[in-house]
Amino acid sequence: MIRLRDVTFLVHDHDEALAFFVDALGFVVRQDETFDGGWRRVAVGPQDGGTGMLLALADADAPVGRQVGADVAFFLETDDFAAQHARMLSHGVRFREEPRHEPYGTVAVFEDLYGGAWDLIEPPTA
Missing domain, CATH: 3.10.180.10 (2,3-Dihydroxybiphenyl 1,2-Dioxygenase, domain 1)
Structure with missing residues (x-):
């Protein structure tokens, strides 16, 4: 069996993105860990399972909000x-x-x- 576990979603700020996905959309936090060096891994998804979103901090020139154009x-x-x-x-x-x-x-x-x-x-x- 094969399935899509997570997709990357570019964000400017983890906490701002968490508020949107958890409060507004009703997702749950699946992972929120900070590792050595300060790297933070944040994943959210539907409560009942399925594909989630890995909230990745974007570089300054990344197309945040326009990953697929319009x-x-x-x-x-x-x-x-x-x-x-x-x-x-x-x-x-x-x-x-x-x-x-x-x-x-x-x-x-x-x-x-x-x-x-x-x-x-x-x-x-x-």
Whole structure:
């Protein structure tokens, strides 16, 4: 078996990123350790498992928030769009559009803490 464990997400500040992912999105901290030399490894992810995000401090010239240009980089799936949407709004997450209903589910594009585009999506129920 093979699976994708984590993906790297470039950040300017670990604590700022933790507040976004944990408070606004509802992720859990999977690892937050500081090693000899001051290097800090921070990983977050959905509470029930699945692929997580390794929050890596970016170099000064790194494309933070633009890792994939203007395209949507990540797709956050939920089984309760209304509740997750409300949670995110209450934490100041900026949505680029109102929720819309598509054949593949209820969806809206939102921005991460650096302006990068994400989809919040609830697939249709069978």
